[in-house]
Amino acid sequence: MKIPESAINEINNRIEIAEVIGRYLQLRRAGSKYVGLCPFHNEKTPSFSVDPDRRFWYCFGCKQGGNVFQFLMKMEGMGFPEAVRKLAEEAGVEIKWEADNFKQDTAKQRYLQLLDRVCKYYSHILFETGEGAPGREYLLQRRISKSVAEKFRLGFAPLNIAPLLKVVHEAGFSDEELVNCGIFVKKERGVRELLSGRLIFPITDFQGRVVAMGGRILGNGLPKYINSPETEIYSKRCHLYGLNVARGPISRENKAIVVEGYLDVISMHQIGFDCCVASLGTALTTEQAKLLKRYATQVILAYDGDSAGAKAIIKGNDVLEEEGLQVTTVVWPEGEDPDSMAARGRQAVEEVLKAKIGIVKFVIQRQLKLTDTTTPEGKENLVKLVLPFIEKIQDPVRRDAYVRELAYYSGFAESKLALYLRRRKHKIDYHPFPEFKAHTRLLNTEEKLFSLCTAHPEWLEQVKKIISPSLIGDEYMRHWFEKLWLLDKQDGPISVTELLGEGASEDDCAKLTEIMAYDRLDSNFEDAIQLASNIRNENLKKSLDRIKYQMFAKMASGNMAEDDPLYLEYMNLQKILRG
Numbered sequence: 001m002k003i004p005e006s007a008i009n010e011i012n013n014r015i016e017i018a019e020v021i022g023r024y025l026q027l028r029r030a031g032s033k034y035v036g037l038c039p040f041h042n043e044k045t046p047s048f049s050v051d052p053d054r055r056f057w058y059c060f061g062c063k064q065g066g067n068v069f070q071f072l073m074k075m076e077g078m079g080f081p082e083a084v085r086k087l088a089e090e091a092g093v094e095i096k097w098e099a100d101n102f103k104q105d106t107a108k109q110r111y112l113q114l115l116d117r118v119c120k121y122y123s124h125i126l127f128e129t130g131e132g133a134p135g136r137e138y139l140l141q142r143r144i145s146k147s148v149a150e151k152f153r154l155g156f157a158p159l160n161i162a163p164l165l166k167v168v169h170e171a172g173f174s175d176e177e178l179v180n181c182g183i184f185v186k187k188e189r190g191v192r193e194l195l196s197g198r199l200i201f202p203i204t205d206f207q208g209r210v211v212a213m214g215g216r217i218l219g220n221g222l223p224k225y226i227n228s229p230e231t232e233i234y235s236k237r238c239h240l241y242g243l244n245v246a247r248g249p250i251s252r253e254n255k256a257i258v259v260e261g262y263l264d265v266i267s268m269h270q271i272g273f274d275c276c277v278a279s280l281g282t283a284l285t286t287e288q289a290k291l292l293k294r295y296a297t298q299v300i301l302a303y304d305g306d307s308a309g310a311k312a313i314i315k316g317n318d319v320l321e322e323e324g325l326q327v328t329t330v331v332w333p334e335g336e337d338p339d340s341m342a343a344r345g346r347q348a349v350e351e352v353l354k355a356k357i358g359i360v361k362f363v364i365q366r367q368l369k370l371t372d373t374t375t376p377e378g379k380e381n382l383v384k385l386v387l388p389f390i391e392k393i394q395d396p397v398r399r400d401a402y403v404r405e406l407a408y409y410s411g412f413a414e415s416k417l418a419l420y421l422r423r424r425k426h427k428i429d430y431h432p433f434p435e436f437k438a439h440t441r442l443l444n445t446e447e448k449l450f451s452l453c454t455a456h457p458e459w460l461e462q463v464k465k466i467i468s469p470s471l472i473g474d475e476y477m478r479h480w481f482e483k484l485w486l487l488d489k490q491d492g493p494i495s496v497t498e499l500l501g502e503g504a505s506e507d508d509c510a511k512l513t514e515i516m517a518y519d520r521l522d523s524n525f526e527d528a529i530q531l532a533s534n535i536r537n538e539n540l541k542k543s544l545d546r547i548k549y550q551m552f553a554k555m556a557s558g559n560m561a562e563d564d565p566l567y568l569e570y571m572n573l574q575k576i577l578r579g
């Protein structure tokens with residue numbers, strides 16, 4: 001299927017790019033642009049800019065840029081059609097898809113289709129066949145209702161895989177594809193299923209597309225859990241289990257609860273805590289923190305109370321704080337985890353969540369439990385352990401509150417702790433909104449004129465009287481000038497989307513937006529005319545040089561007459577050049 005260009009332009013013109021981007025990062029107005037901290041690379045001073053008139057973004061730091069669709073594609077990991085569809089809905093533009101039979105599905109799309117099919121098959125086995133009985137029995141024991149199990153698309157992988165293989169083979173999938181998507185393993189002849197005999201927890205991306213699977217054994221066998229490996233479509237560190245179900249509630253409540261395992265998530269949802277996700281590994285990654293940041297500013301880490309859980313909390317806190325998220329943690333009662341607590345009912349879990357504490361308090365409490373903090377050495381160790389956590393807190397009010405708390409538990413004077421904090425080598429300077437980075441690359445004449453004309457297409461009529469794209473020396477720029485000439489637009493600035501058209505490479509986007517972003521656009525009409533004249537004169541001079549060379553050659557061979565056409569052309573060009 002192909003999307004008509006007219007629809008793309010219409011959506012592009014109706015959507016406010018700064019508003020869309022502003023949902024993901026804080027933007028501040030700076031002249032005719034907006035600036036902010038780039039979401040695609042780590043930075044402390046903003047070098048990300050948005051031009052609301054020509055409808056593009058560009059980062060001077062990582063040198064990436066594009067239109068609103070490309071922003072969503074990068075930010076949400078969407079494909080182009082998906083980004084268009086999402087914004088079309090917002091803009092109220094109806095898309096009439098054009099059939100495009102020649103386009104083959106990419107391998108990635110095929111893996112997604114395959115996993116979706118397998119997932120449906122397993123779910124059928126779990127709920128509708130005798131083979132699925134052990135799975136249903138298990139869910140019953142765990143008080144997991146059918147509707148919640150269906151929401152998470154749980155399934156059961158049967159021991160006999162012949163019928164499943166028949167289904168997927170008939171649907172046109174090869175053994176190689178079965179292996180590539182991670183849930184089958186190659187054997188001498190054919191393939192075998194990785195998770196057979198297990199209760200299946202499909203792992204999806206945030207949109208609910210199955211990208212991997214986890215399987216739990218029913219009974220006492222080992223290993224308790226097997227997860228399908230990382231593949232072309234699945235990277236553990238980039239997904240959160242349950243996010244597709246939880247993202248709505250998370251964004252409504254501006255809060256996410258992060259637990260350890262599949263069953264923890266499902267049990268929490270079962271008793272109504274539907275903003276719960278799991279990290280698919282022990283500690284949260286930066287990618288996962290970024291995912292959460294799209295939907296909420298507050299995160300509650302609710303890992304098991306053992307020492308692995310404590311380490312995961314401390315590490316998770318680091319990556320979340322780094323993304324500017326507010327982190328608290330809950331301490332489950334001795335020997336309990338989210339799943340076992342959920343068995344006691346909503347009220348019991350509510351109590352634990354209400355008693356959530358900040359990371360500093362968590363570290364203090366843990367240290368109080370593990371070591372003797374009544375001795376001078378113990379007190380000093382406590383301070384040494386806790387100060388680095390306080391140091392990382394960016395909000396000065398919260399930082400002060402924690403200094404007070406540490407003073408209380410360690411017996412050190414508050415003023416002394418504050419002094420330590422200031423003296424520590426790695427001071428963190430926090431600016432609420434730092435200055436936009438200055439950039440010094442100067443555009444050349446052609447680039448500058450191009451950028452000006454995209455901002456003021458109403459000047460084009462006059463500019464066209466002076467030059468044509470054929471006079472543009474740089475081949476790459478000539479291409480863009482040709483597009484500009486073809487667009488023939490008079491009303492309002494020209495958007496990046498109109499220039500790019502379909503199938504522009506990432507490289508093209510970056511180069512084009514760079515040229516358009518560098519210009520400060522404080523030039524006036526006379527400047528544009530001057531730039532165009534300069535380009536024309538440069539060309540005239542080159543032509544003059546060429547003619548001069550030809551005339552000398554003729555003179556040297558004695559063939560030069562006084563009314564030679566070359567001479568007349570030379571005089572003519574000189575006249576034009578003098579204006």
Ligand SMILES: [Zn+2]
Nearest residue numbers: 038041059062
């Ligand atoms: Zn950047």
